[in-house]
Amino acid sequence: MKSPREIISEIRQTLPPDVRLVAVSKFHPASMIEDAYAGGQRVFGENHVQELRQKYEVLPQDIEWHFIGHLQTNKVKYIAPYVQLIHAVDSHKLLTEINRQAQRNNRVIDCLLELHVAQEETKFGFSPDEMYDYVRQAEWRQLQNVRICGIMCMASNTDDEARIARDFQQAQQLFDRLKQDFFATEESFSIRSWGMSDDYPIALRYGSNMVRIGSKIFGPRVY
Ligand SMILES: *Cc1c(COP(=O)(O)O)cnc(C)c1O
16 A cells, blocks of 8 residues: 555646645544645645644644634634644634734634535525625725735535536636735635545646645545
8 A cells, every 4th residue: 555655746746837736635544644744745625623632742743734614603713823824714803813812812714715606505605796896896905914815615525426527627717816906915815725526637727826735645534
């Protein structure tokens, strides 16, 4: 069996140089993260606050931790001191709380807005129109301790590649509109976080520059 670091190095060879790889380590032990770390990987993604905190405490301090899952407002305070990027901001209420906790920690937290394009009803996130309106309204501009750096999305959970491509294409189109209409002069608005183990090759065709890959690197998760 190949080790996480071997698989990461294989994946890297297929990624264009401007694409960042988030190794999604949720449900996998710290020892597997250490293996990937030894191979040079520094960016890891988690989706449970408590698990992230435990790993943060025992693993090297120069790891860049991304929170990739649905985040409850009452849990923001636990990750606010050190999280580098929050991928799935899906409401003004959540962004306001991230801002408040960032302020308390005397820092600015980078965030992505979560776009809902998948066919599943249960997924969180703004619809394309909601997101456009939210960014246009500019209420968020008063939040000095958060920085909106781009958007993230998950494609439909399906084998239908045309459907997946359509989801990512919508994300790419919305990103381009937001960039042009509201962030043209803001270099930091640049992150397009889409693509997971099974669909990242498609995501790369539709402008992704940040892929979040878990099971392909670390194997199946035992929940
Ligand atoms: C778990 C997860 C991933 C990684 O999924 P894999 O299919 O294991 O690559 C990516 N993004 C989010 C938001 C996740 O929750």
